Amino acid sequence: MSRLQADHLYKVFGRRPGEAVEKLARGADRDELRSDGTTAAVIDASFVVEPGQIFVVMGLSGSGKSTLLRMLNGLLEPTAGRVLFDGEDLTALGPRELRAVRSTKISMVFQHFALFPHRSVLENAAYGLEVQGVPRAAREKRAAEALELCGLAGWEKSWPDELSGGMQQRVGLARALATDADLLLMDESFSALDPLIRRDMQDQLLELQKRLGKTIVFITHDLNEAMRLGDRIAVMRDGRIVQLGTAEDILLRPADDYVASFIQDVDRSRVLTAAAVMIAPEDEAADACGCETVGPDTPVADLCAVAARVPHPVAVKDAQGAVLGVVPQSRLIGFIGDEQRPPMACDAAPGRQEEVTAGA
Numbered sequence: 001m002s003r004l005q006a007d008h009l010y011k012v013f014g015r016r017p018g019e020a021v022e023k024l025a026r027g028a029d030r031d032e033l034r035s036d037g038t039t040a041a042v043i044d045a046s047f048v049v050e051p052g053q054i055f056v057v058m059g060l061s062g063s064g065k066s067t068l069l070r071m072l073n074g075l076l077e078p079t080a081g082r083v084l085f086d087g088e089d090l091t092a093l094g095p096r097e098l099r100a101v102r103s104t105k106i107s108m109v110f111q112h113f114a115l116f117p118h119r120s121v122l123e124n125a126a127y128g129l130e131v132q133g134v135p136r137a138a139r140e141k142r143a144a145e146a147l148e149l150c151g152l153a154g155w156e157k158s159w160p161d162e163l164s165g166g167m168q169q170r171v172g173l174a175r176a177l178a179t180d181a182d183l184l185l186m187d188e189s190f191s192a193l194d195p196l197i198r199r200d201m202q203d204q205l206l207e208l209q210k211r212l213g214k215t216i217v218f219i220t221h222d223l224n225e226a227m228r229l230g231d232r233i234a235v236m237r238d239g240r241i242v243q244l245g246t247a248e249d250i251l252l253r254p255a256d257d258y259v260a261s262f263i264q265d266v267d268r269s270r271v272l273t274a275a276a277v278m279i280a281p282e283d284e285a286a287d288a289c290g291c292e293t294v295g296p297d298t299p300v301a302d303l304c305a306v307a308a309r310v311p312h313p314v315a316v317k318d319a320q321g322a323v324l325g326v327v328p329q330s331r332l333i334g335f336i337g338d339e340q341r342p343p344m345a346c347d348a349a350p351g352r353q354e355e356v357t358a359g360a
């Protein structure tokens, strides 16, 4: 069973929302409704998040990300559609049941750390458990463990203002982890951080994710961040999800010009992996030498370095050593330059091609 499922979700603010949903379902867009004084914040959003996945919702300001997130944790009631959490329809729960699900199974991490200035780091990390009514000794133990996971052991007794922005954000993350919630909802959680600290936090989240296997919905307006973190990414525009897929899907097969314009600034060599660029080996030779090989998840940037050392196509092998494919150097260069056709024929005098290759 999927952990979280959004099923044709709509959120319309303003007059006659039901009527607006009908118009939207027939293909109307935001602008058509705006003249009636109605805002279509989220339009027909459907997706599934599997347990242990990081699902990223990416879009510009106003595209509907926060509204979507607030429907996922039941803070906003959808105008139409359903949210299923572990198969349970959140939209059908009463306020008390919903509060119980929210306080035990779902944790939020916000952009601004929302720490209490007059509570210690430990008390801040234990806050979610305090709300759940967990006794002091138990909640402090769990909060201390969560702080340690987030690299903050030794800071328990400090005050939030003694910590850097990155460390404060880690307290926010520890607070979410301490509650043992299965689902973390992260709203632009790293957007206020300096680029280097932000990257550090992304690494730390990926590391924690590997160890804890939480299910995470992460909102961002930064496509590079989306691609680093997301197992799957939903790209939103004007309330609609315009593309849903892996980072590689989006990079290699953008759904439209809008998505294509976003990916121009993405460092392809860090997102694409050997598995995306390899082709089937032409003969047995791929496995016949002791040259360096790579795994399917090796980023193209690292693959380039190996390709420069190996005098033939680089073999891609799985953990058991079986050859999955090979990556010829020309194909590697093609992917970085967004050119996936085979090289054109050379009309130079015979021998010229060999000359060029030999000189390279």
Ligand SMILES: Nc1ncnc2c1ncn2[C@@H]1O[C@H](COP(=O)(O)OP(=O)(O)OP(=O)(O)O)[C@@H](O)[C@H]1O
Pocket (backbone or CB within 6 Å): 013, 014, 039, 040, 041, 059, 060, 061, 062, 063, 064, 065, 066, 067, 068, 221
């Ligand atoms: N309570 C509300 N009443 C009316 N309109 C709203 C309300 N909340 C959001 N909106 C509108 O819905 C649209 C989507 O807003 P939302 O905040 O979900 O976008 P976002 O992608 O999260 O943007 P940001 O990154 O700036 O937070 C916007 O046009 C916004 O003005």
